[in-house]
Amino acid sequence: MSTVEDRPTTDTTGSPRENGGRRWVGRSVLRKEDPKLLAGRAVYVGDVALPGMLHGAVLRSPHAHARIVSIDTSAAEAIPGVAAVLTGAQAAELVNPMPAFCAEPVPQTAIAIERVRYPGEAVAIVAATDRYVAEDACAAIKVEYEVLPAVVDPEAAMAPDATRIHETLDSNVAFHRTLDFGDVDADVARAHTVVRTRARWHRMGAQPMETAGAVASWNPFDQSMTVYSNSNFHNFLPWAFAGMLGVSTNRLRMIPCAVGGSFGSKHFITKVLAIAGALTKATGRPVQYLEDRVDNISANDNVGCDRIYDAELALTEDGEMISLTLRIIDDYGAYFQFAHGQHGNAMAQPTGPYRIGSLRYDVSCVLTNKVQQGFFRGAGADPGNFVLERLVDKASEELGIDRAEIRRRNFIAPEQFPFKTPPGNVYDSGDYAAVLDRALEIAGIDKWRAEQERLRAEGRYLGIGLATCQERTGYNASEWWFLYDNPPLPATSTPESVKLDVDAMGGVRVEIGCPLWGNSPETVVSQVVAEEFGIDPADVSVTYADSTTGAMSAGPGGSRLTIMLSGATRGASRTIRDKMIRIAAHAMEMDPDDVECVDGTFRAKGAPSTSMSMAEIGMRAHLFFHDTPEEESSGLVAVHTYDHPYSTPPSADRKDMGAFYPMVSHACHIPIVEVDPETGVVTLRAYYAVNDCGTLMNPTLVEGQIVGGIVQGIGAALMEEYRYGEDGSLDTPTFREYLMPSMHEVPEIVVEHLETPSPFTEYGVKGAGEGGRLVAPTAIASAVDDALKPLGVWVDELPMTPERVVGMVAGAREGRP
Amino acid sequence: MGETTAPEKIRIGLTVNDVRHDLLVEPRTLLADLLRGDLELTGTHIGCEQGVCGACTVLVDGTATRSCLVFAAQLDGAAVRTVESLAGADGTLHPIQQAFHENHGLQCGFCTPGMLMGACELLERTAEPDPDEVREALGGNLCRCTGYQNIVRSVCAAGRTMTADRNSTATTTATTTATTTNGAQA
Known part of the structure; x- marks a missing residue:
């Protein structure tokens, strides 16, 4: 059982209140990762070429649901250059089903056996001398299907007589649970008003510019496998991948490549790993399998939430929010491989920045004939923010309280932190009213209201949006399983480690366990080392550890990496710095307490001319054991593992999910849109955002994350959606149908920061990776509402495509709800 | 590539980043694959293979061109510039x-x-x-x-x-x- 009183006390000497004199933490240091990326010299998985390497390709099902009657691969095998053709059954003799991350009700193989359950599911795989030949071979494979009824609508899928996705299961409802936190019924009974919405958040996909891929190389002589890939979890779950690949855990070497974006979609890439793994085992040669875009959109774990909400917010007469009820149907697609992680995640902040006292969370995870959900930036909290802010706007309308004012009345106040939310997660710190006030100020609301009035007189519809949302950061993987009682897995700390060493000439190297995913781990680590040693970040060398080094890393995800890398790097830096102080003190015949490290020099306090350089100490530590203090071993190397700074296990009765996501950033977004009700086109005229993610490690890079996230949020609000036909076919398998924002759809975005340091983390940093996308969709929905208020439109479904906007306008005219 | 029976190949002369190459290419080989594979210029990236995303853009005789939409065989005598030249x-x-x-x-x-x-x-x-x-x-x-x-x-x-x-x-x-x-x- 977690209580706020259990929270850790962190050394906050680096926080600005104690130490305003930081030199590198907080500066917009130019990115260390850039030059190789700019020069085209970074090695992505598609750039890896090994001697004798073959290329993989996949034949995919055109049907959403079908029985595989027969597969004839003979013509494909006869094509010169084809080294292997494998059906699902053949591949299953080489690799095992994909790992399930909690308690998946059915095993899932990367290549279908007997039955396909979503459009684009792999049916056969090929390895050939080049990709062209491999695709020729796919085209030559003959598959006979018996098409089965496709289950497309998640509500229809829940009916007892619905076609079952898996015959071994009693129902298509893979998981259902109702959790009450606080006395919901009593709170609703005393409410003056209950506002309701039925909201729809359709499935969208991460769509990184680079697809997922792997180069796997099986060595049959020592039964080992080397895998280059763009998976994020090579140092988190290599043991699980080894089990799938049929390799002992200590003979699998996973090497990270530069990653061309992920946004959550490349954590696992288990299908890609299994396909490359099966093909290298079948051929005894290295095999590269790199998804093409259709592979990626139709079959990767690229897809986010797909939810229908029936939501209610109970309020008192003066607008105090007292209780929230969320009834959710979530369309998981054909498999439940990653379980209800996205609802565990949502449990971090379902009540937002408000003092809502009770919560009912009722979730049904439903199976249909679609590709399974994976993860996408926001990871379950994204639709939660959308629905909550829609309810708050609705309450503002119904109670006649200004939408900024109703928020202000309900914000958790600065003096109430750390604040324990109804489900148990704790928020560390914040000043939400200050963020709101500043956002209203920089947006120049009065000016836009005047513009709105002017345009309305011309028959044009300008709208001003407003949303104030949380971004829970520093994730803890317990969220994947803690909605289950059984198995009663304990909480994890989702640790991160780095190895830091100072060489004999004083050079600092840091080896990190996470990959380069488009974020800036090298820069962050260098800034922290520079801060701790007083050296220039440019002089720090950062490398990436493969899975054989013992590094621990859950990588970028859940906006955790800057928090965790800061902690790990600072810890390792301090270990080595302290050792160097002891060695220097010994050499200078002083007490270690009288030696300090300043500007990369170890010097006597008060007598800076008595000093030793990093190189002098480095050489002594590496080579001259007899000149170092007796208790010191040679060398200057430290591994520091930083465990999650604050996590507590859930209670057995799940009345308290524990603190698991307690570094909570906050933002207020104000988008300005113009809507053409005739064409349904929504144009963004301006966009203002004020963000508070604690101490800014690197303001420019934080702004980059926020702006990039907002633009993905613009996509979520206006265009991005997986669309399926009635027969379950995927209508959006390429970038011609799955639309994303280009330069033409996005305005210049204005971002400002406030800094409320976290009391839980080193330097007071919080995460910032998902905030943009967590806030923008609901803010833009609010703006479209505001624009079309004269027409009586209420937005409760995203994305607001032109067709939907026209439909909403027509619906409002006809008086439909 | 000895295991394949190649379709009839086409001889082209192509200048890439000021280096002249005499090449035998399959008719269906895309410029993007030629650059990344045969010429080992992996700085050009392939994002969608259908001309939508622009990641594979290179200069062909000075004109920005999607290398996933051009056959190498079309480019006899052309000068190509890729990111590696910068x-x-x-x-x-x-x-x-x-x-x-x-x-x-x-x-x-x-x-x-x-x-x-x-x-x-x-x-x-x-x-x-x-x-x-x-x-x-x-x-x-x-x-x-x-x-x-x-x-x-x-x-x-x-x-x-x-x-x-x-x-x-x-x-x-x-x-x-x-x-x-x-x-x-x-």
């Missing part, structure tokens, strides 16, 4: 690359080579584009990380730098010429 061998970034670095115009870097080559073409045509001109020119290149505005800033900044560099070179040349002339008169 930075100096000593690690000096091209002014456009430097501007992307200074303005945080990239995150994962996958779309970046296409953006850089598109920017090269634009700046050849319009020395100091304004943001609208950049958005018009690069609007067909998708980026999923940055939200674009830092890319726009980067290209505008590169235009200013390159113009200033040209002017200062011109001034230096003029000064040198003047000095020489004066010297000759003396």
